[in-house]
Structures are given as C-alpha cells and as structure tokens.
Amino acid sequence: xxxxxxxxxxxxxxxxxxxxxxxxxxxxxxxxxxxxxxxxxxxxxxxxxxxxxxxxxxxxxxxxxxxxxxxxxxxxxxxxxxxxxxxxxxxxxxxxxxxxxxxxxxxxxxxxxxxxxxxxxxxxxxxxxxxxxxxxxxxxxxxxxxxxxxxxxxxxxxxxxxxxxxxxxxxxxxxxxxxxxxxxxxxxxxxxxxxxxxxxxx
Numbered sequence: 001x002x003x004x005x006x007x008x009x010x011x012x013x014x015x016x017x018x019x020x021x022x023x024x025x026x027x028x029x030x031x032x033x034x035x036x037x038x039x040x041x042x043x044x045x046x047x048x049x050x051x052x053x054x055x056x057x058x059x060x061x062x063x064x065x066x067x068x069x070x071x072x073x074x075x076x077x078x079x080x081x082x083x084x085x086x087x088x089x090x091x092x093x094x095x096x097x098x099x100x101x102x103x104x105x106x107x108x109x110x111x112x113x114x115x116x117x118x119x120x121x122x123x124x125x126x127x128x129x130x131x132x133x134x135x136x137x138x139x140x141x142x143x144x145x146x147x148x149x150x151x152x153x154x155x156x157x158x159x160x161x162x163x164x165x166x167x168x169x170x171x172x173x174x175x176x177x178x179x180x181x182x183x184x185x186x187x188x189x190x191x192x193x194x195x196x197x198x199x200x201x202x
Contacts, residue, residue, distance in 0.1 A: 086113035095126035134173035155199035
C-alpha cells in the first residue's frame with residue numbers, strides 16, 4: 001500500500017508540474033507568433049506604389065515636362081502654326097518651282113521635309129529643315145568654313161550658299177537645300193525668293 005501511494009503521489013506531482021508549465025508554454029508560443037507577424041512597414045503595411053513619395057509617385061506631374069517632340073520647332077511662329085511643320089513652310093508647289101521639275105509629296109520626319117523627284121524624271125530633291133535641325137545645319141556649314149553670303153531684308157538674318165539658304169525669323173531657324181545636277185548659282189535667286197516667303201510665315 002505504501003508503494004502504491006508512492007506511485008500515485010509521484011504521478012500527481014508530475015501532472016501538477018505539467019499543468020503549471022502550460023501558461024509559460026502558451027506565452028512562449030504567443031511571443032514566437034508575434035515575432036513572425038508582419039510589421040507595419042511590411043507587405044501588409046507598405047505604402048502603395050502610387051502613394052506620395054513612394055516608388056510609383058512619378059505620375060504625370062513627375063514625368064519629364066520638357067520632353068522634346070518628334071519635330072522640334074524652336075518657336076511658336078505664326079501663319080496658322082506652320083512654324084512646326086516643315087512641309088507647310090515650303091509647299092510641294094513651291095519646292096517644284098524651286099527645283100524646276102515635278103516632285104513627289106513631302107515626307108515629314110523629325111523636323112525635316114523632303115520632296116524627291118520621280119525616278120522617271122531628272123535628279124532633284126528639296127529638303128526643308130525647321131527648328132533645331134535647321135540651326136544644326138547652319139552651324140555645321142559655318143563649322144566647315146563654307147562661305148555664306150548675307151541676304152538683306154529677310155527675317156532677323158538670312159544667308160545663302162551654293163544650293164542652300166538659311167534664315168532666322170521669330171526665333172525660328174529654317175534651312176532649305178536644293179539638290180540638282182546643274183550649276184548651283186542658277187538657283188540663287190529662287191532660293192532667296194523662297195526664303196523671303198518662308199520668313200513671312202514665321
């Protein structure tokens with residue numbers, strides 16, 4: 001009987017120890033779970049991509065405001081807004097009059113307009129450079145040391161060289177280049193007259 005009570009008392013003590021340890025184990029479990037919960041700045045509390053100051057804050061107001069257009073104009077110009085359209089600055093009829101032959105429709109590409117003669121006709125091409133391309137062409141010719149002749153009474157300034165004319169009016173640069181297999185001086189006067197016409201459109 002003593003031996004039986006001893007086993008029973010020992011078992012009671014083990015059960016009491018186990019029960020006494022339950023709250024401690026529960027607290028430890030809760031503490032471990034708390035370490036694994038997402039913090040306020042983790043996935044559950046991260047600012048959205050469009051929140052101010054976040055990675056996605058670059059909306060329309062944050063986009064580069066001065067992004068250049070496909071056809072730089074260098075000025076607003078008048079004449080119904082033709083300053084930004086090189087094919088409107090020099091029409092197909094005017095390009096044909098300058099070249100002295102029929103030309104195809106103008107092809108507008110990044111501030112330039114090109115009129116090309118049909119394959120069945122003589123070699124001829126008229127190129128119009130408006131805005132930044134026009135200024136770049138002028139600077140390139142100056143940089144190469146080409147002799148440019150000043151033209152009076154056209155825009156703010158105008159210059160003529162063999163096969164090309166350059167002018168600036170209302171802050172806008174325009175260059176016109178003629179390609180023909182003929183003596184370039186023959187086209188000096190038509191180039192000057194066309195430059196005067198274009199200056200009036202700016």
